[in-house]
Amino acid sequence: xxxxxxxxxxxxxxxxxxxxxxxxxxxxxxxxxxxxxxxxxxxxxxxxxxxxxxxxxxxxxxxxxxxxxxxxxxxxxxxxxxxxxxxxxxxxxxxxxxxxxxxxxxxxxxxxxxxxxxxxxxxxxxxxxxxxxxxxxxxxxxxxxxxxxxxxxxxxxxxxxxxxxxxxxxxxxxxxxxxxxxxxxxxxxxxxxxxxxxxxxxxxxxxxxxxxxxxxx
Amino acid sequence: xxxxxxxxxxxxxxxxxxxxxxxxxxxxxxxxxxxxxxxxxxxxxxxxxxxxxxxxxxxxxxxxxxxxxxxxxxxxxxxxxxxxxxxxxxxxxxxxxxxxxxxxxxxxxxxxxxxxxxxxxxxxxxxxxxxxxxxxxxxxxxxxxxxxxxxxxxxxxxxxxxxxxxxxxxxxxxxxxxxxxxxxxxxxxxxxxxxxxxxxxxxxxxxxxxxxxxxxxxxxxxxxxxxxxxxxxxxxxxxxxxxxxxxxxxxxxxxxxxxxxxxxxxxxxxxxxxxxx
Numbered sequence: 001x002x003x004x005x006x007x008x009x010x011x012x013x014x015x016x017x018x019x020x021x022x023x024x025x026x027x028x029x030x031x032x033x034x035x036x037x038x039x040x041x042x043x044x045x046x047x048x049x050x051x052x053x054x055x056x057x058x059x060x061x062x063x064x065x066x067x068x069x070x071x072x073x074x075x076x077x078x079x080x081x082x083x084x085x086x087x088x089x090x091x092x093x094x095x096x097x098x099x100x101x102x103x104x105x106x107x108x109x110x111x112x113x114x115x116x117x118x119x120x121x122x123x124x125x126x127x128x129x130x131x132x133x134x135x136x137x138x139x140x141x142x143x144x145x146x147x148x149x150x151x152x153x154x155x156x157x158x159x160x161x162x163x164x165x166x167x168x169x170x171x172x173x174x175x176x177x178x179x180x181x182x183x184x185x186x187x188x189x190x191x192x193x194x195x196x197x198x199x200x201x202x203x204x205x206x207x208x209x210x211x212x213x214x215x216x217x
Numbered sequence: 218x219x220x221x222x223x224x225x226x227x228x229x230x231x232x233x234x235x236x237x238x239x240x241x242x243x244x245x246x247x248x249x250x251x252x253x254x255x256x257x258x259x260x261x262x263x264x265x266x267x268x269x270x271x272x273x274x275x276x277x278x279x280x281x282x283x284x285x286x287x288x289x290x291x292x293x294x295x296x297x298x299x300x301x302x303x304x305x306x307x308x309x310x311x312x313x314x315x316x317x318x319x320x321x322x323x324x325x326x327x328x329x330x331x332x333x334x335x336x337x338x339x340x341x342x343x344x345x346x347x348x349x350x351x352x353x354x355x356x357x358x359x360x361x362x363x364x365x366x367x368x369x370x371x372x373x374x375x376x377x378x379x380x381x382x383x384x385x386x387x388x389x390x391x392x393x394x395x396x397x398x399x400x401x402x403x404x405x406x407x408x409x410x411x412x413x414x415x416x417x418x419x420x421x422x423x424x425x426x427x428x429x430x431x432x433x434x435x436x437x438x439x440x441x442x443x444x445x446x447x448x449x450x451x452x453x454x455x456x457x458x459x460x461x462x463x464x465x466x467x468x469x470x471x472x473x474x475x476x477x478x479x480x481x482x483x484x485x486x487x488x489x490x491x492x493x494x
Binding site for chain 1: 272273274324328331332334338339340341342343351352355356357384385386400401404
């Protein structure tokens with residue numbers, strides 16, 4: 001039990017300095033990317049649509065671990081040598097971008113056509129209508145699926161340990177290797193992931209309540 | 218022709234097909250300033266398509282739409298932008314849909330007309346007040362305080378001032394539609410378009426909305442109304458246009474077309490609708 005408490009500090013530090021910033025940064029960049037890809041996917045331009053479709057297909061059709069390895073271990077072969085952290089952020093952002101793009105696209109399409117028409121009627125351009133009228137309504141619909149994406153991402157950051165990013169799970173591996181207490185350390189890591197995800201689920205519930213305030217129940 | 222009876226709206230040869238289905242076959246329409254034209258006819262006759270074309274929500278294949286100039290004279294007069302604030306002067310505008318109207322021309326058309334939708338289409342994430350000032354503030358770039366004051370004045374007129382901070386879902390259909398009307402008025406259009414404004418409403422809520430529209434007509438707003446409410450059309454419209462199969466079958470003063478229609482198709486339609494009610 002002593003080992004549990006003495007390892008808790010370094011592991012929480014690993015979460016605070018590694019897991020959480022990695023997840024937050026990748027999610028933020030990934031969302032921006034996803035919005036752009038969603039725009040491509042709903043555009044009437046065939047080429048734009050095809051580009052978006054291709055991107056989503058590649059990201060969703062290949063394992064995240066493979067994507068990580070291609071960027072960190074593969075790219076140096078073509079002269080692109082990236083440190084662990086940038087590699088991880090690029091890989092996770094691209095991954096979130098692919099999944100969240102489909103969520104955002106579906107959420108945009110779920111807003112009734114009449115809302116676009118009302119936006120145009122009051123004189124708004126397509127872009128203005130999207131930003132002021134459509135996205136706020138799409139946001140409400142996309143909170144549950146995007147929360148899923150984010151929670152998955154938090155757990156997936158453990159894979160970054162395999163490209164030498166010092167995040168929580170890598171700390172657990174190091175302590176475990178040193179102490180040979182594999183069961184204890186890995187369960188401890190699992191517990192910390194779980195606590196983080198519980199907090200995120202609570203935040204999701206709060207956010208949904210906030211966004212639901214203008215809808216009849 | 219004196220400026221007062223120059224047509225606000227002039228439509229010539231409007232045609233539109235959806236695939237092989239030709240919904241408009243060369244429609245002409247004139248709406249003089251301050252007059253109310255009611256478009257009636259069976260569903261699928263093309264009347265809603267005309268209305269939507271006048272707000273650039275539909276792009277006809279051919280035909281022209283001309284909206285007359287709005288000068289400085291008569292500012293403040295009803296139908297020239299309401300009774301408060303300033304209205305921008307606008308030059309006459311002609312759109313030739315046969316020659317592919319540009320997005321800029323369509324935007325210019327929208328500057329001049331405002332529409333009230335069958336299903337209200339209020340913005341659910343905004344309050345009543347935000348719904349109304351969104352266009353004036355975000356698009357027309359008018360001072361927020363001025364837009365709010367005008368919106369509150371208009372809300373008071375339709376009896377909904379105390380609902381200004383409510384969200385649309387808290388309102389009845391009739392109240393939502395009155396907000397929809399105020400949202401259109403706040404844009405200070407030259408031309409008000411109503412697309413079956415009461416057909417989504419419960420019967421007991423219809424009268425409140427019709428009363429508001431009737432008052433606007435009396436104030437001298439220029440309006441085109443697609444409606445199935447024949448009694449309302451007879452009381453409110455200066456001219457009734459009966460359409461069927463994408464063409465105008467009959468047009469004339471409301472009392473004549475609705476009481477003594479000349480065309481057989483009009484007679485059948487009016488009889489059927491009166492019997493239903």
